[in-house]
Amino acid sequence: MSGSSPAEAWAGLLQSWMPLAFAPQKLSQSIDSGWSFGNVTINERNSSAPGTEQAILADESYGRQIGKLLDAVCDLVKAQPGYQTNPAFADIVTLKTKIDGLKRAAALKRVDQLRRDLELLSKSDKPDDQAAHQLSIAALRGLLLEPAGKAG
Numbered sequence: 001m002s003g004s005s006p007a008e009a010w011a012g013l014l015q016s017w018m019p020l021a022f023a024p025q026k027l028s029q030s031i032d033s034g035w036s037f038g039n040v041t042i043n044e045r046n047s048s049a050p051g052t053e054q055a056i057l058a059d060e061s062y063g064r065q066i067g068k069l070l071d072a073v074c075d076l077v078k079a080q081p082g083y084q085t086n087p088a089f090a091d092i093v094t095l096k097t098k099i100d101g102l103k104r105a106a107a108l109k110r111v112d113q114l115r116r117d118l119e120l121l122s123k124s125d126k127p128d129d130q131a132a133h134q135l136s137i138a139a140l141r142g143l144l145l146e147p148a149g150k151a152g
Helices: 006-022 050-059 062-078 087-123 127-145
Strands: 035-037 040-042
Touching: 040 050, 062 087, 087 127
Parallel strands: none
Antiparallel strands: 035 040
């Protein structure tokens, strides 16, 4: 280092040290062979086939699966003599009644939102919005004119 000033020596040392100062001292990455849905994690520890569960949930959500089971259990409960006096059976019927009410309330909110959306499109001065409004109205009229029980 002959011929270099002390400042140049410090600058060289600092320059070679700086990248190391900001580099992580420990690098690790967890490997999760499963998957998460909300705050539910499915992996090899809690499922013998997490891939199969993921494939099932792609078609049928947990809520849909539980809903179908609740419908069946409620029908079975109501077929039991004196089901109203059995607290466990009454709880099932109450739960189904509550969930059905929540579903109806959600449907009414969606219908109300649809009304507002159609009104917005109908008042728009944009041709694309007007066309979307007309197509939507025609589709809704078609559904309303179908015999009950035929809508898909």
